[in-house]
Amino acid sequence: MNTKRFILPENEIPKAWYNIVPDMPNKPLPLLHPGTQKPMCAEELFPIFSQEASRQELNTTDRWIEIPEEVRDQYRNYRSTPLVRAYGLEKALDTPAHIYFKNESVSPIGSHKLNSALAQAYYCKKEGVTNITTETGAGQWGAALSYAARAFGLELAVYMVRISYEQKPYRRSIMQTFGAQVIASPSMSTKAGRRILTEHPNYQGSLGTAISEAIELALQTPNCKYTLGSVLNHVVLHQTIIGLEAEKQMEMAGEYPNTVIGCFGGGSNFGGISFPFMRHTLREGKRTRYIAAEPASCPKLTRGVFQYDFGNEAGYTPLLPMFTLGHNFTPANIHAGGLRYHGAGSVISQLKKDGYIEAVDIPQLESFEAGTLFARTEGIVPAPESCHAIASVVREALAAKEAGKQQTILFNLSGHGLIDMAAYDQYLAGNLINYQLPDEVIRESVRELAPLV
Amino acid sequence: MNTKRFILPENEIPKAWYNIVPDMPNKPLPLLHPGTQKPMCAEELFPIFSQEASRQELNTTDRWIEIPEEVRDQYRNYRSTPLVRAYGLEKALDTPAHIYFKNESVSPIGSHKLNSALAQAYYCKKEGVTNITTETGAGQWGAALSYAARAFGLELAVYMVRISYEQKPYRRSIMQTFGAQVIASPSMSTKAGRRILTEHPNYQGSLGTAISEAIELALQTPNCKYTLGSVLNHVVLHQTIIGLEAEKQMEMAGEYPNTVIGCFGGGSNFGGISFPFMRHTLREGKRTRYIAAEPASCPKLTRGVFQYDFGNEAGYTPLLPMFTLGHNFTPANIHAGGLRYHGAGSVISQLKKDGYIEAVDIPQLESFEAGTLFARTEGIVPAPESCHAIASVVREALAAKEAGKQQTILFNLSGHGLIDMAAYDQYLAGNLINYQLPDEVIRESVRELAPLV
Numbered sequence: 001m002n003t004k005r006f007i008l009p010e011n012e013i014p015k016a017w018y019n020i021v022p023d024m025p026n027k028p029l030p031l032l033h034p035g036t037q038k039p040m041c042a043e044e045l046f047p048i049f050s051q052e053a054s055r056q057e058l059n060t061t062d063r064w065i066e067i068p069e070e071v072r073d074q075y076r077n078y079r080s081t082p083l084v085r086a087y088g089l090e091k092a093l094d095t096p097a098h099i100y101f102k103n104e105s106v107s108p109i110g111s112h113k114l115n116s117a118l119a120q121a122y123y124c125k126k127e128g129v130t131n132i133t134t135e136t137g138a139g140q141w142g143a144a145l146s147y148a149a150r151a152f153g154l155e156l157a158v159y160m161v162r163i164s165y166e167q168k169p170y171r172r173s174i175m176q177t178f179g180a181q182v183i184a185s186p187s188m189s190t191k192a193g194r195r196i197l198t199e200h201p202n203y204q205g206s207l208g209t210a211i212s213e214a215i216e217l218a219l220q221t222p223n224c225k226y227t228l229g230s231v232l233n234h235v236v237l238h239q240t241i242i243g244l245e246a247e248k249q250m251e252m253a254g255e256y257p258n259t260v261i262g263c264f265g266g267g268s269n270f271g272g273i274s275f276p277f278m279r280h281t282l283r284e285g286k287r288t289r290y291i292a293a294e295p296a297s298c299p300k301l302t303r304g305v306f307q308y309d310f311g312n313e314a315g316y317t318p319l320l321p322m323f324t325l326g327h328n329f330t331p332a333n334i335h336a337g338g339l340r341y342h343g344a345g346s347v348i349s350q351l352k353k354d355g356y357i358e359a360v361d362i363p364q365l366e367s368f369e370a371g372t373l374f375a376r377t378e379g380i381v382p383a384p385e386s387c388h389a390i391a392s393v394v395r396e397a398l399a400a401k402e403a404g405k406q407q408t409i410l411f412n413l414s415g416h417g418l419i420d421m422a423a424y425d426q427y428l429a430g431n432l433i434n435y436q437l438p439d440e441v442i443r444e445s446v447r448e449l450a451p452l453v
Numbered sequence: 454m455n456t457k458r459f460i461l462p463e464n465e466i467p468k469a470w471y472n473i474v475p476d477m478p479n480k481p482l483p484l485l486h487p488g489t490q491k492p493m494c495a496e497e498l499f500p501i502f503s504q505e506a507s508r509q510e511l512n513t514t515d516r517w518i519e520i521p522e523e524v525r526d527q528y529r530n531y532r533s534t535p536l537v538r539a540y541g542l543e544k545a546l547d548t549p550a551h552i553y554f555k556n557e558s559v560s561p562i563g564s565h566k567l568n569s570a571l572a573q574a575y576y577c578k579k580e581g582v583t584n585i586t587t588e589t590g591a592g593q594w595g596a597a598l599s600y601a602a603r604a605f606g607l608e609l610a611v612y613m614v615r616i617s618y619e620q621k622p623y624r625r626s627i628m629q630t631f632g633a634q635v636i637a638s639p640s641m642s643t644k645a646g647r648r649i650l651t652e653h654p655n656y657q658g659s660l661g662t663a664i665s666e667a668i669e670l671a672l673q674t675p676n677c678k679y680t681l682g683s684v685l686n687h688v689v690l691h692q693t694i695i696g697l698e699a700e701k702q703m704e705m706a707g708e709y710p711n712t713v714i715g716c717f718g719g720g721s722n723f724g725g726i727s728f729p730f731m732r733h734t735l736r737e738g739k740r741t742r743y744i745a746a747e748p749a750s751c752p753k754l755t756r757g758v759f760q761y762d763f764g765n766e767a768g769y770t771p772l773l774p775m776f777t778l779g780h781n782f783t784p785a786n787i788h789a790g791g792l793r794y795h796g797a798g799s800v801i802s803q804l805k806k807d808g809y810i811e812a813v814d815i816p817q818l819e820s821f822e823a824g825t826l827f828a829r830t831e832g833i834v835p836a837p838e839s840c841h842a843i844a845s846v847v848r849e850a851l852a853a854k855e856a857g858k859q860q861t862i863l864f865n866l867s868g869h870g871l872i873d874m875a876a877y878d879q880y881l882a883g884n885l886i887n888y889q890l891p892d893e894v895i896r897e898s899v900r901e902l903a904p905l906v
Contacts, residue, residue, distance in 0.1 A: 005463070169878065173874035421630070428630065
């Protein structure tokens, strides 16, 4: 029998994260202060983030950042995650392609989010912070941070997008079981929330609003910092543990991927799996394709503009150079809540602009069709977000079949869907639709963005 | 850093299951034909179960039963499961005890049930069966069998206890995502179901009724067999993969357990973790304690009688020698649905009678208190069933502290609770209660049981 699952011994788990910036031919454009429009230094981020996260965010020189021993100790509760050869899916697609996936769904909260949550919580703790805040959409990030806050003894307040708060009570319960405070956003607990509720009493919330509320609470609470689950460079940095492990595991399998695929929300899962492989492209010219699979209803990489934009709708964040649909863009209410974000991180945006990253947009029905096929052939019900990556894999595997070409495809299974079964329910009942996003909507949404400096 | 997780390489995964019966000083009493009251032979079980499962059920001579290569190939999708040292829980309890758990929650359906589902589905497939039926309470077994049926290309009909069908729509969706037919029980599709619905139109269902319906459908459908998720000897046999792996992994950790603990529904999870260790007790006199943790509201081992009884309430099954509360016993509606079964398997019942197994009954609130502590210290939200094992572990660890004695405790984390968050919700909100079970109820329920032959 051929080996299916490749697992690293504990002493082989990477001891440093990979920072891709030193290897980039064009560095990402600087973050700008929203008031002065001047490039920001790490110190200016300290009021919001932990100092170490702030320094990592702007670190353009150190290729390897040591993973603190306390974080590695936590990683060992679930890492290494398995690299799996998807024989069942290959057979169903009758493809010559070899398909591998990195199974981040085995983490105790069911997704890759924990990799950065633990690091961010640790740095806060180490710097004497007692309280942290964050936002969560589908709840994956909130659940991860609840776990991490508990692990390092921090108090946590989570602003959860109202529609998810109501539709996904179980994710809320997970956070509460770990001891976090969970508040539906928009809420009356912040100025940003009150303003929106006053204007739109029935507003269902968005990640942008929840971010605004979480930052505002952090700024107004003593000894409190804000944390973010994606988009920013330090978050992607922490997620490179995925690709670094996968690289060693692919070596165990005796293969190297031609194509690396991840679903795309803010970029942390995609960057996490792909950057460690991309370093060989940047440094040694290795030819590998990197495909970011985003939802057709929130297509920042395929149809957005590359501009300076805010990370949230109230404009509390630095101005970020990003492929964006505009910070006021309201994505359709698709089930892949983790992908409903208007922009891409600055490093990924630059790499996309420079041609290193391809992007595809996946209609909702195609994503669930692929996810259901994966469940039935590989036995794991994927998170709706991960279904987008799988749909892209299916396209590539069928193209390989068409071309009669052996290809080695690696993708990141960012999470399982066991807490998202309502979405599958609706898909199986034929109640889901594809959302059309007219060009005019995007044009209107990006009309007033600040030009790139 | 000390090693936390012990994982076997693929070539170390056991190639045979352990059959404890040859090592038992007193063999289990025979199954009796419900009509003739005569001991049954394997051939008489063929109409219900696959032939190989029937033979395994009555096998008293072969200590090791080879795991078919096709089943091992499926096991490799998630096995070996990790053995984990619970440092966080130890610290929280301030105990000198070393606590280890076998993490069966990492299986793709989130519990240990897959270990037997794959074996049973494989034997059916190999014998030319095309359709299988089963029942499910909380949905763990149904989800596992849906996965297994899909893996081996079988059609599956699952009778799901009505109250779970309504309260746990997500487990139903998981089964449907894997392609199974799911029917709320009691249903109008069987005589057993119709009779109950006619008498009690609002009956919420029970495992016993669902079993009756599943067996009836299997008997009336061409080329169809019935499968069961616990209680029977062949099911426990398949689950010994858990303890056999754990034995090797404890060796990697350089320890041997003083105490082995599992929660107790029908016995498959408890037997699975404990029998491989118990063989050293039976064969070499090794002193180890084996504790079955059952819910206080369904206490067959601690308060039931040892009698011949039916496995289901309609009386379709052979008469089984079991510790039982009576096949008409209706357990309180606790959240650990997988433990709401009236009887224990015949092998476990005999071993209990002979003094090899201790049993404790755990009140519902104590189980969730222990489960929440485990979630906050080990980061995994345990299934409500597994919470009972954890409560027993907590008792033992505190006793070790009291006595100032180092103890090594091993328990089976049979599943995660991510699909059972409604239960935690109610626990955290203070809405759960402990059920009192008066002696008269048990006396009345076991009054008409057949005496042991």
